[in-house]
Amino acid sequence: MEEYIKYSYELEEIPENFDEYITTINNDIRxxxxxxxxxSRATQHTRDAHANGYAVLKAEVEILDNLPEELAQGIYAKPGKHQAAVRLSNGSSRVLPDKLSGNAxxxxxxxxEVEGKKLSSGEEDSPNVDFNLINNPVFFCNSAEHYVFISKLFLKLNDFFERGALGKLEFAALWVTENKKAFPNFEALKELGALKTFEKIPSINSFLYEFYSMGAVRHGDYIAKVRVVPTxxxxxxxxxxxxxxxxxEWPYRKGIIKEIAQNDLTFELQIQLCKDLKEMPVNDLTKEWSQELSPFRTVAKIKIPKQTxxxxxxxxxxxxxxxxxxxxIEENSPIGNLQRSRQSAYVTSSTSRHELNHKKRQExxxxxxxxxPEFYKL
Known part of the structure; x- marks a missing residue:
């Protein structure tokens, strides 16, 4: 069997003052x-990222049988079919027409109904498992420390870009100087470079994109990244x-609704196992993992049936x-400095949104x- 890197908590490199960064991030989200x-000129309080949802669709996931030992880890150790739901969205923090929102x-x-104790705070008994994937193999932030200033800039991204070249220049200058708090540094420049890769995403039907986990995840005994690809x-x-x-205004939504009304659509849920921590780092989310070194391998099938x-x-x-x-579950948790900051950030975002919209937050x-709709009423 090929040698894969074994998971160890030490590889996550969580700093001592991590909780201070998390408190700031959560306060900013609220x-x-x-x-x-x-x-967003909206009638409701929206998410702080992926604010504009295009559609939520009924789906089915089949975890494959007879997977090799290194793939049959955590939730993938038990084959079977599950009901599922898929939300497709724009990555912007505001609800704007697609031409102003970019293609992220x-x-x-x-x-x-996936067994096991869940890690989301207050939801240990939740019956479900979630994945949050994006249509780019890299992400533009590597640490909770940098997310403190990056999130502030990201939330104002549209304001800067509406001002054209000068606005973009100011945005870049603030980014590399950490909002005027530091000299330009290599790490911030690298993260800005990763953000620019999102500009290269083509305008194609949402069902044709490949979607990736923003960073590494634990894969039972191993370390991995996750991908969903259309068949x-x-x-x-x-x-x-x-x-x-x-x-x-929103041609992506129109494209999604049109295509799913015509055909069943199928996708593969895949795992890429880490073989080399230098070439496939846990805490550098700006670096794409080499598929030549370790290819993505299918562990589950996703079907989105034809629906109106x-x-x-x-x-x-x-x-x-x-x-x-x-x-x-613990065996499939996101790992690493930035990834761990999402553990409370997503709960903060969801809890705040549901409270302000006077909706019940339950799974x-x-x-x-x-x-x-009655299920979510207070």
Missing amino acids: EYIKNTPHL QGFALKIF EQTKNAITEKDIDIDSA VPEDGNFEIMENMSFTPFRT PKNLEEAFN
């Missing part, structure tokens, strides 16, 4: 969400592959549901509960 109706998108997956069958089934982002979705993409259901990468046990 303050931002309070102001989202004004910032998210694929949030909720798998129902060849799905690629061939999509009738309008390119999206004209100037054609409507309303024009708003099931808006009310989508806003009431929450997805957090730490709604998972549905199945698709029937998930798609029932």
Whole structure:
């Protein structure tokens, strides 16, 4: 058997003052969400990232049988079929037309009825497991310390970019100087470089993207990254592959609703095991892991069956549901400095949003509960 790096907590490199950064990040999230109706001209309080949900869809996940030992870890050790839900979204922190939001998108997956104690605070008995994936193999922040200043800039990204070249220049200058608190440093420059890769994402139907975990995850005894990719069958089934982002306010949503009304679509959930910590680092999220060194391997199949979705993409259901990468078991938890900061950040965001919108924050046990608006009423 090939040699893979064994998981060890020491590899996560959590700093001593980590809790101070987390407190600041959570306070910033609460303050931002309070102001989202004004910032997004919305009737409700939105998420602080991926604010504009395109659609939430009913799905099914089948964890494969007879996986090799190194893949049959954690939730993948028990084969079987599960109900699931998928939320497709724009990565922006504001609800804006697609032409102003960029092409960064998210694929949030909720798998129902997965056994085991969950890590999300206060949700240890949750019946579900979530994945929060993005359509880019790298992320633009490596540590909780840097996220303190990066998140502030990210939340104002649209304000800077609306001012054209000068706004972009000011944004870059503030980024590399950590909001005027430091001399330009290599780490901040590297993170800014990773942010720029998001500008290269093409305008294609959301079902055609590959979606990646933002960083490394524990994979039982090992370390891995996660990816969801469309099957060849799905690629061939999509009738309008390119999206004209100037054609409507939210052409991505229109494309999603149109395609899923016509065909069942299938995807593969894949794992990339770490073989070399230098080439496949845990705490450098700006570095893409080499697929030549360690290819992605399929552990589960995702099916999004043909379904009729309303024009708003099931808006009310989508806003009431929450997805957090730490709604998972210890053996499959996100790992590393930045990843650990998400453990409380997602709960803070979801809790604040539900409280301000006067909705009940609770996990549905199945698709029937998930798609029932009455389930979320106080």
